[in-house]
Amino acid sequence: ARLVQYELPPGWSMTIDERMGIAEPLPTGEPRFYRESIAPVRALDGDGHDVVAAIATVDGVAAPLHNVDSRFIGYLRGPHTITLEFNRALDTLPGTPTLVAQGWVEYPYCQTNFAAWQAGAVLVAPDLEARGADGQWRRLHGPWGYPAGMPREISLMLPPLPNGTDAIRLTSTQEIYWDAFRVVGAEPCPDAVRTELPLAGAEVADGGFALRVPQPQKRPLYEYARRVPLWDTRHQSGFYTAFGRCTPLIAATDDAVAIFGPGEELRLSFGAARTPQRQGWSRRFVLELDGWCKDMDLFTRDGEQLAPLPSREPLTDDALEVRDRLHQLHQLHQEFNTRYRDGR
Numbered sequence: 001a002r003l004v005q006y007e008l009p010p011g012w013s014m015t016i017d018e019r020m021g022i023a024e025p026l027p028t029g030e031p032r033f034y035r036e037s038i039a040p041v042r043a044l045d046g047d048g049h050d051v052v053a054a055i056a057t058v059d060g061v062a063a064p065l066h067n068v069d070s071r072f073i074g075y076l077r078g079p080h081t082i083t084l085e086f087n088r089a090l091d092t093l094p095g096t097p098t099l100v101a102q103g104w105v106e107y108p109y110c111q112t113n114f115a116a117w118q119a120g121a122v123l124v125a126p127d128l129e130a131r132g133a134d135g136q137w138r139r140l141h142g143p144w145g146y147p148a149g150m151p152r153e154i155s156l157m158l159p160p161l162p163n164g165t166d167a168i169r170l171t172s173t174q175e176i177y178w179d180a181f182r183v184v185g186a187e188p189c190p191d192a193v194r195t196e197l198p199l200a201g202a203e204v205a206d207g208g209f210a211l212r213v214p215q216p217q218k219r220p221l222y223e224y225a226r227r228v229p230l231w232d233t234r235h236q237s238g239f240y241t242a243f244g245r246c247t248p249l250i251a252a253t254d255d256a257v258a259i260f261g262p263g264e265e266l267r268l269s270f271g272a273a274r275t276p277q278r279q280g281w282s283r284r285f286v287l288e289l290d291g292w293c294k295d296m297d298l299f300t301r302d303g304e305q306l307a308p309l310p311s312r313e314p315l316t317d318d319a320l321e322v323r324d325r326l327h328q329l330h331q332l333h334q335e336f337n338t339r340y341r342d343g344r
Contacts, residue, residue, distance in 0.1 A: 095187025133164025238306025
């Protein structure tokens, strides 16, 4: 776990090359700096309704969906399009035009996908088209990704655009709730200062379950201040990290992992910035994490247990056993991952 501080000179902002990566170009997590951005002046859904008011600001109100498939979580009954129109050609932006979007997704499960496959339903992530000055639509990307999980910001650097591009169109059969869009001109910012703040400590704790508060459009909202001790979840069998300090497990990307389950949390603390903020400059903080999650879906391999633990590189089960016997990894797991839970 790393907390990175970016200091930006006046007039600059930034986003992160972040999204659910399902095809090239895969997200890198790198910063994308920009000085100029363009918001759409119209946003038409597949029925021709202008939904620009819903996607104008980041406010938790998304463009409406009217064709959600009630049979399968996360699926639409057919393709849904949203066309973003601009009053300025996107290829006139400085640097590389980059789509920045806010939103959230309703996730299907493995067994949902299997049932949908049996029924012939197809789940397709958004693709992307651009309309040039000649009025012709050209495909820029096949399915490229989506905002994975909780409401968040994602971005995608666009390939060379047709001359005079004044509109882009997204098409998907996935239940995605788009909250806001804009296109920015990503360019180098030599004066930006990146500082990695030192990790001061990490601990696993029994925090309880943040209360889920139902919201329109299935927007996930959890109130951490209102927690309950029990929920309709259970632990996978295996050895979890003991409650308390576990900083050595978090200090490096080395496959030595802190493991926590339902109703538990990982608390991180970092050192403060050592230099005062310069007048007129702004700061952004980015939490960078290396890790995994594992669900208990009926179609998840070994979903009832923690083992085998994952690795950054693809390894066979035999290779994983060899890796786990390596001195440093084995020593850290033997020291910290001692709290056994048996699935109840």
